[in-house]
Amino acid sequence: YWRDWSSDVCSSDLAIPCHTPPLVMHVLWSAPLRIVTSMILLYNYLGLAAIAGALFLVAMIPVQNALVKAQVKRVKAAQLLTDERIRLVSEAMEGIQLVKCYGWEESFRDKTRHVRSRELALIKGYSIIRAVSGFLISAIPVLVAVVSFATYTLIPWNEPLTATQA
Numbered sequence: 001y002w003r004d005w006s007s008d009v010c011s012s013d014l015a016i017p018c019h020t021p022p023l024v025m026h027v028l029w030s031a032p033l034r035i036v037t038s039m040i041l042l043y044n045y046l047g048l049a050a051i052a053g054a055l056f057l058v059a060m061i062p063v064q065n066a067l068v069k070a071q072v073k074r075v076k077a078a079q080l081l082t083d084e085r086i087r088l089v090s091e092a093m094e095g096i097q098l099v100k101c102y103g104w105e106e107s108f109r110d111k112t113r114h115v116r117s118r119e120l121a122l123i124k125g126y127s128i129i130r131a132v133s134g135f136l137i138s139a140i141p142v143l144v145a146v147v148s149f150a151t152y153t154l155i156p157w158n159e160p161l162t163a164t165q166a
Helices: 020-045 048-093 096-102 105-154
Strands: none
Touching: 020 048, 020 105, 048 096, 048 105, 096 105
């Protein structure tokens, strides 16, 4: 199990997954309950228009899935680069006398900087995807309600919305 992990997974920039399992477990049981409760309430107020909101919710599942896969891909790639960077630094530290003697400091520094810049680019990409995913997680409930209410107003046989309904 542990041999598949990066050598410094809990001390790197990507250590967040080490601390999230309790949060994920809470979401696993509460999210379906909240979704079902919200959809029942929407259906009670808006009737068939709530189905459009439910369909929108289902349509967002592949989008979220793609974002999670992209995050995982970048995290794994960044962990490999972190391992490579640590290997380079360890190599330089182990042979510091030879590095100094032959003047290889620049070479090791350039290699390390190159790997670190690639690592940071992946971490930045991960962070952007994570921000988009977080935004969508926050926006989807609001968008479901907007889609449901918009659909309600577009159905010709529905009564106009009043302030007490909306």
